[in-house]
Amino acid sequence: MLRALLLTLSVVAIVHAELCKPDAQNAFKVRISIKTALGDNAYAWDANEEYLFKAMVAFAMRRYSSKSTTQISNVLLCNVTDRVSFWFVVTDSSKNVTTVPGSEVEAAIRMNRNRINSAFLLSDKTLQFLKITSTLSPPVEPSTPVWLIVFGVVLCLIVAGIVFLIVSGIQKHKKKNKESTERENLEEKVEVTLENGIPCEALDLKTGRINGVFAADDERFTSL
């Protein structure tokens, strides 16, 4: 009885070793960078985490093919290194000792990538399935480009400034014109009475005025 058990176990182990080895058919390499993703909150990769991984892959296979035949024991892990990296393969329990085709596994993982990532608190870059590429999400683009809005604001300010300066320049010009015409009118009102070209106000009527023509030549007057 014991011998039969040992024999079955060894057969299973050998079969597993056959199915899951690096570069085996339908096997995928996984690389996990926990310290890069989580820094100080990094957890250690141990057997429990491996169990969770197997569970997630089984979950992905179940969701993808919608047949509930994939068990956790169908997922085989091997060659776990310190990196942390390992190979895994999914066996088909219905068919005899074969692995599920790689394309199915790939499609299943791709469909549920987000769920698998969040289970481990990792991202596409830190939980890498080496042969499975991820589709990149497009960058968020607002409906109006932001730069047009900023440009509009800047242009409005500048045009407002120009209009203000031009209008104030025209107003100053008009005020200067009005002032100069007012001054001209004022000067005209002042020069009302003119006598021989001399305004009457300038004439100091008290002291009199010497007429230079007659006072110029002293020799005209006879000396006393």
Add this chain to the structure above:
Amino acid sequence: LSATPEIPKEDGRPKWDNKFQYILSCIGFAVGLGNVWRFPYLCQIHGGGAFLIPYFIALLFEGIPLLHLELALGQCLRKGSIGAWNTISPYLGGIGVGSWVVSVLVSLYYNTVLTWVMWYFINSFQEPLPWSVCPLNENRTGFNEECYESTAVNYFWYRKTLNITPDIAESGTLQWWLILCLATCWAVVYLCTIRGIETTGKAIYVTAIFPYLVLTIFLIQGLTLPGATDGLIYLFTPNLNTLKNPRVWLDAATQIFFSLSLAFGGLIAFASYNPTKNDCEKDAVTVAIVNSMTSLYASIPVFSVLGFKATTAYWDCLDRNIISIINEFDLPEESITRQNYTSWISFLNSSYPEKIAGLKLKSCNLQEFLDQSVSGTGLAFIVFTQAIILMPGSQAWAILFFIMLFSLGLSSMFGNIEGVFTPLLELRIIPKSAPKELLSGIICLISFLIALCFTLRSGSYWIDIFDRYAGSVPLLVIAFFEVIGVAYIYKIKRFSKDVEWMTGRKLNLYWHITWRFISPLLLLIVFMAFVTLQMQKPPSYTAWNPKYEGFPMKEEKVYPSWVQAICVLLAALPCVCVPLVALFHLVKQKRRSKDPSFVSPEVFSYQGANS
């Protein structure tokens, strides 16, 4: 004939509100984009601190004398460049016309550089910055190929901003976003120069002082970045051996010359609005020293940031190598750090050399990253923008940086536009009754329409041409004729009497020697050396061609012959004004001497002085 004591006090000429405005305008004109993106580059490639020796010698014997000459000329004659040179002698009027032509050509392309700065500025309000990520390709499987092969920053500059063609002969179409930004820039210039110095005098308080604030902020931030000290040590470590190379002396002389914005006519225009009794000697020395100190001050944050960028690139290189090694050998994470990388590499190389060779690791050398020196637009739009992405709070840094560049360029534009505006105002192109706003509006509108050709897809190649040919050789020629004209035609004795009247003290021997002998000789040597160096190889340019084998390296191409003809035209046009105007007056003289109603030439120049 001396032009000084008969000048009436109230000639209706606009004047500065105060002395500080005038000094600030001159400083703003001199301090421009070149102080930030050309001086640090020259310092770096010409032996660091050792470059300061030829730089200060050039400042002493070429920069300060020429600056004093221009300021004294403008202040004494109280006219723009064309009027001033016509006053000295009608035969020398060509110098003024040449200055005016250079100012026009430089204004056209300089504002287009500001257009690029504005485009980056309005794009800095996005999160994440548009030059930090590559766009995806059509089927969303990877990144855009052109972007992936070069970098996101390169892609944003060459494709999203310039949309550059692989060859200068392919003009492409006008780029509408650049047209919008160009219109905005010319609107800003119009807003600030609308009434000449009345409005630029107010605007200069902001545009001249703001860059210093931002430089200080960047200085403080830059010094706290990792790797900043490496950059600074690299910049300032003197290597006296470079002084044996004549190229270094030539670069120092040309840098001082172009940095002080000499021979544009803008300085003459600024000084002409001064009261005549003003100490122009002190002004000249102040402006020159402030300009050089600003160059030095600006190079500190620039090199801190460049050191930071080089260190980050070095760390990235190391990290990439470390990841490949860890993945290949399945070693646990963080077993290899940047510190023990070299010991690990030597160990692995001895044990598994084939595996290591198969990984094709790049050699990471900090010196190599520091050596990647760039100047000009490459520094601002590629290198600096890349460094800004790596800083925390990148939007704020980007916005500050581009506003600073915009103010630096704008204050230089004021000087350029003044060099165009003042002579036109004096030549009475528009009737006196028409407002000044109209003339400045016409200038800005015409310049905008001509500058539209720089918004073509090949526009950046044309700007390089304008920068290299219109903004270099003609200035040397004009400055040479300026010094010769004042020293030997107007005569130093007369000029020194004018300067003494203005400053109130006797002219120092230093000015006599430099104006008479040293500066003209130095200018002649610099001009010959410059032209010889340009002629040594056929004029070529580097083109951004995604289909080139060596992409992302730029492809070296030779200018086609029609482009070379345009280059020669650009360089020759301002220079040829000098002899042409002299010839024109000579012919006019000869014709007048044959005319029976002969009027002597002294009357003409006398009339010129009084008008």
